[in-house]
Amino acid sequence: MLKRLFGGLKKTRDSLVVGMRKLLGSDTLDDATLDQMEELLYTADLGPAAADLMDALRKARAAGEVTEPAQVEPFLRDQIVDMLGDDVADTPVGSGPRVVLVVGVNGSGKTTTIAKLAQLLKREGRSVMLAACDTFRAAAVEQLGVWADRLEVRIVKRETGADPSGLAFDAADAAQREDIDVLLVDTAGRLHTATNLMAELVKIGRVISKRIPGAPHEVLLVLDGTTGQNAIAQAREFKQAVAVTGLVVTKLDGTAKGGAVVSIRRQLDLPVRFIGLGEGADDLERFAPAAFVEALFDG
Amino acid sequence: MFESLTQRLSKVLGGLTGGGRLTEKAVDEALEEVRAALLEADVHFRVVRDLIARVREQAVGQEIVKSVSAGQMLVKVFSDELVGMMSSEGEPFTFAGGRPTVVLMAGLQGSGKTTTTAKLAHWLRTEHRRKPLLVAADIQRPAAVDQLKILGEQIDVPVFHVPGEPPEVLAELALAEAKRTGRDTVLVDTAGRLHIDAELMAELSRVRERVTPDTTFLVCDAMTGQDAVRSAEAFQQTLPLDGVILTKLDGDTRGGAALSVRHVTGAPVAFVGVGEKIEDLQRFHADRLVSRILGMGDVVTLVEKAQEHVDEQEAERQMKKMLEDEFTLEDFLSQLKTLQKMGSMKDLMSHMPGMSGLDPAMIDEQALGRTQAVMLSMTPAERRRPSVLDNSRKRRIARGSGTTITVVNQLLNQFEGMRKMMKQLKNQGLFSRLMSRFTGGGLGMGDMAGMAEAAAGGARPGAGGPRPTAGTVNQIDRRKARKKERQRKKQSRKRR
Ligand SMILES: Nc1nc2c(ncn2[C@@H]2O[C@H](COP(=O)(O)OP(=O)(O)OP(=O)(O)O)[C@@H](O)[C@H]2O)c(=O)[nH]1
Ligand SMILES: Nc1nc2c(ncn2[C@@H]2O[C@H](COP(=O)(O)OP(=O)(O)OP(=O)(O)O)[C@@H](O)[C@H]2O)c(=O)[nH]1
Ligand SMILES: [Mg+2]
Ligand SMILES: [Mg+2]
Numbered sequence: 001m002l003k004r005l006f007g008g009l010k011k012t013r014d015s016l017v018v019g020m021r022k023l024l025g026s027d028t029l030d031d032a033t034l035d036q037m038e039e040l041l042y043t044a045d046l047g048p049a050a051a052d053l054m055d056a057l058r059k060a061r062a063a064g065e066v067t068e069p070a071q072v073e074p075f076l077r078d079q080i081v082d083m084l085g086d087d088v089a090d091t092p093v094g095s096g097p098r099v100v101l102v103v104g105v106n107g108s109g110k111t112t113t114i115a116k117l118a119q120l121l122k123r124e125g126r127s128v129m130l131a132a133c134d135t136f137r138a139a140a141v142e143q144l145g146v147w148a149d150r151l152e153v154r155i156v157k158r159e160t161g162a163d164p165s166g167l168a169f170d171a172a173d174a175a176q177r178e179d180i181d182v183l184l185v186d187t188a189g190r191l192h193t194a195t196n197l198m199a200e201l202v203k204i205g206r207v208i209s210k211r212i213p214g215a216p217h218e219v220l221l222v223l224d225g226t227t228g229q230n231a232i233a234q235a236r237e238f239k240q241a242v243a244v245t246g247l248v249v250t251k252l253d254g255t256a257k258g259g260a261v262v263s264i265r266r267q268l269d270l271p272v273r274f275i276g277l278g279e280g281a282d283d284l285e286r287f288a289p290a291a292f293v294e295a296l297f298d299g
Numbered sequence: 300m301f302e303s304l305t306q307r308l309s310k311v312l313g314g315l316t317g318g319g320r321l322t323e324k325a326v327d328e329a330l331e332e333v334r335a336a337l338l339e340a341d342v343h344f345r346v347v348r349d350l351i352a353r354v355r356e357q358a359v360g361q362e363i364v365k366s367v368s369a370g371q372m373l374v375k376v377f378s379d380e381l382v383g384m385m386s387s388e389g390e391p392f393t394f395a396g397g398r399p400t401v402v403l404m405a406g407l408q409g410s411g412k413t414t415t416t417a418k419l420a421h422w423l424r425t426e427h428r429r430k431p432l433l434v435a436a437d438i439q440r441p442a443a444v445d446q447l448k449i450l451g452e453q454i455d456v457p458v459f460h461v462p463g464e465p466p467e468v469l470a471e472l473a474l475a476e477a478k479r480t481g482r483d484t485v486l487v488d489t490a491g492r493l494h495i496d497a498e499l500m501a502e503l504s505r506v507r508e509r510v511t512p513d514t515t516f517l518v519c520d521a522m523t524g525q526d527a528v529r530s531a532e533a534f535q536q537t538l539p540l541d542g543v544i545l546t547k548l549d550g551d552t553r554g555g556a557a558l559s560v561r562h563v564t565g566a567p568v569a570f571v572g573v574g575e576k577i578e579d580l581q582r583f584h585a586d587r588l589v590s591r592i593l594g595m596g597d598v599v600t601l602v603e604k605a606q607e608h609v610d611e612q613e614a615e616r617q618m619k620k621m622l623e624d625e626f627t628l629e630d631f632l633s634q635l636k637t638l639q640k641m642g643s644m645k646d647l648m649s650h651m652p653g654m655s656g657l658d659p660a661m662i663d664e665q666a667l668g669r670t671q672a673v674m675l676s677m678t679p680a681e682r683r684r685p686s687v688l689d690n691s692r693k694r695r696i697a698r699g700s701g702t703t704i705t706v707v708n709q710l711l712n713q714f715e716g717m718r719k720m721m722k723q724l725k726n727q728g729l730f731s732r733l734m735s736r737f738t739g740g741g742l743g744m745g746d747m748a749g750m751a752e753a754a755a756g757g758a759r760p761g762a763g764g765p766r767p768t769a770g771t772v773n774q775i776d777r778r779k780a781r782k783k784e785r786q787r788k789k790q791s792r793k794r795r
Contacts, residue, residue, distance in 0.1 A: 039344050039345075042338060042344045042525065043343070043344050043525045044525070045524040045525050045526070047338070047339065048339075051335075105522070105547070105550070106409075106411070106547060106575065107408075107409030107410065107411060107520070107547075108409065109408075109409060136575075137446075137575070138445075138446045138447075138449035138450050138453075139442040139443075139445035139446035139448075139449055140442075142441075142442035142445045142446075143440070143441045143442035143445075143446070145442070146441035146442050147441060150441075160449075189575075191547065191549060191550035192550065192551075193549070193550045193551050194549075224409065224520070224522070226407065226520070226523050226524060226526050226527075226530070227520070227522045227523065227524055228341035228522065228523060228524020228525060228527075228552075228555075228556065229339055229340070229341055229524065229553075230341070230522040230550065230551070230552040230553075231522075231524075233551055233552075251407075251408060251409075251493075253493065254407070254493040254494070254495060254526065254530070255493075255494070255495060255526055255529050255530070256524065256525075256526035257526070259524075260524065279408070279439070279440075
């Protein structure tokens, strides 16, 4: 994981790391140094977490715990790893199909993430089925269909405009009957402020649980890694509506740092489960906080 | 969700009002709040720093104008500065003469290019009577071509694609096809790409060389964070941009990235995307985005702020004017129209920080539309003097508006109640003034009365006021909810 994450994040963390290195070259920990540090944290989209980290750093300096520039990076690294919490293990697989509902705002990468998850699961030897419950967006069904063909996995679909919860029920039913290990449910992109669309999502979840009690076992919220502070509102609203269990942060192969997840973990206790590092089916990694933070800081 | 900037500033600047001067210390403290708000809105760190420095110079020592608080004034200084930064006069499109106009769409993955391409085609056709041709030049994403084809079908605009050809060839072929088939505008949808993907960025350059676009748009997700600066800069370097289209503004993002993008590319924001549907495209207005970024959309806070600080005499004068003019249905109609111009009430509400805890479903837009239909079916004379409305006139109006006499009567009763309320409010003029200014007439008649009622010191429904409508009750509940929310926030701030 580390190596791929580094590869993916390599181009991305230049400013943070280069800047950090520059800072640490000087040997007094003065205010100017702290100001620059603050810029590094903010431009990584850490938002409110950046403010708190700076507070912590200033306190540590005042208390004489951090006195030299060389101590700053390890200090912050530890703090952020703490904020991100421990690695999360997959919940154990019970009997019957495990249902993963994938949700998020428009264009965040849900459909592609489903393809990537299917690939990952297949590699682990699980049988996978896809449910094309985005019956709204133009060619969303076709898009998932292309992936299903490429990955050679079963897909349950209907024409665009069909009722997504009805389709979700059918998919759960098919997964049950065919004794599939994991059912991945794609949903239409929706902004967390769209009340009626959020209600539709709730209904999809409810209908699935009618066919498979206890399902969906996981609800993954897909966040675009380039998103700024709005990611926090997205996480809050989706969590409230459909009991999100974890996050997937996509597009971290660009220059964005995805720092908003730090605040989301702290404020909403939602762990990041996977990160997306490209458009291909293999471009998904399990998330590990230590590795993530290390990748941000290490050159 | 967010605390409005005015709210924050009032805490820092407290009672500093008319007559005083902004001291350095007050300004610094206030600017720290502004800075936090801008960062929260995703304006880039450096852009924020520059802005603060500029405004600080202007603000220190300034006399605080009578009738506003120091906080309001600072917000105003910022707002002017930002609007100045974001405004642009130009037209969004340059049309070519003698050959079809070429429009090139570019942007990061999932930003909304394909959807926006179709929206633009629709816009060009309806606003400029152009005959567009859509070009599916995204050969990367699964089913991208299908997606554009379906959208093209929906708006009845042809979509050009030849399987197996690279984007630059597709664009060139499409241009020839447009000439042949008499299409005068070619819109090229391209694959999403990362600005650091050298290969794909080179592909964009090739498209540009082959068809020399007349207008190139960067499509940018309004929810983008600090990284907007870098991606936009890189796109601008590869592909000189003529404009930016900011998508997904229908959510509750502050949209500060737009400032950053404007700052680094110099390209004006031309359009905003406000939904997934073809019609959900609007021309950009700098002032709207700026008040959104600064969190000035919060009506209630502003009203409360104004209640604390506004010059009473001035308010009185305005109110009198309004009452002397005799508020008629005609006025009400024009207010409703303003409201509609401002966009759907639901959209509006979702943009208002501090109102985000509200269920937008509570606003009855249908009722609003019905109210308007009824008024439109009256003659101007009837609207000016509703007392002339006898049963036969009412029947005519009901027929004309597709409603019933009961609905017409209801409207008249509510209106009467509202007018009474206004008179009672003579001494609290301020509220109505602000109300009409910010909501262009309120949330529908019931709600307007409700707001007035709440302003009149929370008179209970039935206590001399008009019959309570659903709106009245809702409004009071909402105010209560907001108050609770504010208290909760205050507490959670303390905890932090
Ligand atoms: N670079 C990069 N691109 C990604 C990543 N994940 C997804 N994408 C791209 O982002 C775009 C949108 O992805 P989709 O999977 O269609 O997003 P979605 O959330 O399903 O979109 P809607 O269904 O329209 O809401 C596509 O062009 C994907 O190829 C990633 O990790 N890195
Ligand atoms: N709510 C909202 N959704 C939008 C808006 N514009 C586009 N979308 C949605 O955003 C998602 C992505 O839009 P696309 O047009 O596929 O984006 P794209 O940039 O072409 O994506 P790629 O080709 O994969 O890079 C879709 O679900 C659209 O329906 C908007 O203004 N508001
Ligand atoms: Mg999708
Ligand atoms: Mg596209």
